[in-house]
Amino acid sequence: MSEKNVSHIKWMKRAIFLASLGKNTTSPNPRVGAVILDKNGNLISEGFHFKAGMPHAEAMAFSNLKKDAKGGSMYVNLEPCCHQGKTPPCVDKIISSGIRKVYISIQDPDKRVSGKGIQRLKDAGIKVHLGICKKESLDLNKSFIHRNITEKSFGVFKWAMSIDGRIGLRNGKSKWITNEESRALVHAFRAEFDAIIIGGNTLRKDNPFLTTRGLKTPEPLRVVFTKTLDLPLKANLWDCNKAKTIVIYDSSTANENYLARIPKCVDLEKVSSDNPELISKILAKRGCNKVLWECGPKLATSAMRSNCIQEIITFIAPKILGGEYSMNPFGDFEFKEMNEIIKLTDSKFSLIGNDICVKSSFQN
Template identity: 45%
Template sequence: MRRALRLAALAEGSTSPNPLVGAVVLDENGILVGEGFHARAGQPHAEVGALIQAGEKARAGTLVVSLEPCCHQGRTPPCTEAIVKAGISRVIVALQDPDPRVAGAGLSHLREAGLEVISGVLEAEAAHQNRAFVHRVRTGRPWGILKWAMSLDGRTALPNGASQWISGPEARHWVHRLRAGCDAVIVGAGTVRADDPLLTSRGLRQPEPLRVVLSRSLNLPATAQLWDTSLAATLVAHGPEAESRQSVRWPQGPELCELSASEPKDLMQELAKRGCNRILWECGSQLATAAVQQGCVQELMVMVAPKLLGGSPAKTPLADLGFSCMDQVVMLKPDGSQRIGCDWLLQLII
């Protein structure tokens, strides 16, 4: 199963809306005869790849797979059929698929076909690996990561707005890798105006993650790096209160998308519909605060730079959360830390 989980991880960031899945086939003597992983949506499922590799040797053998095999016709045929047809006699599964079209039915199907089925092996590890997929299936929203870089004294910019660069070059490269693991990267209109960011993974992911601007008013600059969609697609999401689209002298590239409200939670539903499992908030304090308050942030990644910026009017990571006593504050679960160049990366789960 550890091998299956490692195989699954090979496709990290590229399977959405599908989960990460890895599979291993052992012959009747326990010899490894096939392995596979799900590379991207529309391509063969992990089990099928492993069974094809195993061929006739799969007969009376064991399939070890990190997620419950599907039993429905999607873009590819049901895996349970392929497993039965291959003559597998035992299936070992880590995690049950939360997708309501599967949700235990895959395991039942296999048992009914007379196969031995063992489920729950390394379940916690498998659930962690697929936490974005599981969250999206259960809540209808992608797993949200909020990332910011700040100085040791908690500033995200100098009082005059200067913020390039708070973190070091290694940390900025790490951000490109983080983006490569996400399906979309979101900023607000303020960040477009202030920083004119590019928001790509610098080629680490193909295609690049969708770049999203959440704008209340569509009062956006006429020129911005994000409007050039030759490198990556850009989506401009707005609420019904925005000026009519006709009045926006809009460049060719970006797609406009009207939400029922220009709020993080509405954007999350839209992005889940578009197949995003994991998204990255790279926005300013106002939008970040709204995203936290609306439950659109599941994980925080904070880069702390060994610098003092000072400045009472300087920007800080979050705006008002409306707390008046320490019992009310948002408590987080530390999930690791590491040095990235000169900076510290602190990771937490909400």
């Protein structure tokens, strides 16, 4: 690899690192970082996008400039925008700055930009190079890209099971399968998500809080999906001071008289069937790039079947729950042949005290 290529990779990696500083805060926007070099290749500014409504990475880098950018270059992990959103188009700022070269890692999947930002730069006589560190950039913004392409939120299913593959006793008791360290870790990685979804039965049985315990402000949106609306009068999710909650219900089966049990501060959305894809679409429309499914086996199986889940996080605890009728995570899948079974990919394993955490991808 030439010295020049090494240097391009170095600056793009710096832009990607800066972008990652907005990891838990940019949604519905992408994670973007920008680096500006002067005409001699010296670093003169950096920036990253922190939150929707706040300056884009490029704009922040321009406001941090230590000297004139004329004749210089910019490294940015996502195509600069060319539309007026909450903030002005970044391409205009780049063009008027006199920057001569722009290195972009990946094209923006947002239809308002997608290729048009690059074209505007080229039309202004700026040299544009696309594709440095493409894999890392795709990975960093995979939820944003997924939502833009599919109009559904990127779904991660998380569950905890015993060493004998049980997620709870027959009577529904499941507290606690994993150790304290694993549970604290779950609170921390909830912060990466825009919403957390459960089904009505998990609400009735576990009465969870579904918060990061203050690690993220505002807390992720809490979502309950129900076919019956037979939800309790008192529930931790009804405390809207902790976090926002939304109940999504299937109006073809629900008893709407039960709506009276739900406090006014909770949002309601009616859907026409029990297809979990409808939740994914509603949440995508609300700007949720990445959502965590923390439901039990019935809703999890249904969500997997309707392509709402792209990654799976499994906690395995060295405990035996036993029992023929104890709950198992995907009991509703009844595969008959080995070529029908679901194969997960890219698994990464870590030890959390004496529990094991496995993160895998699921390609539909």
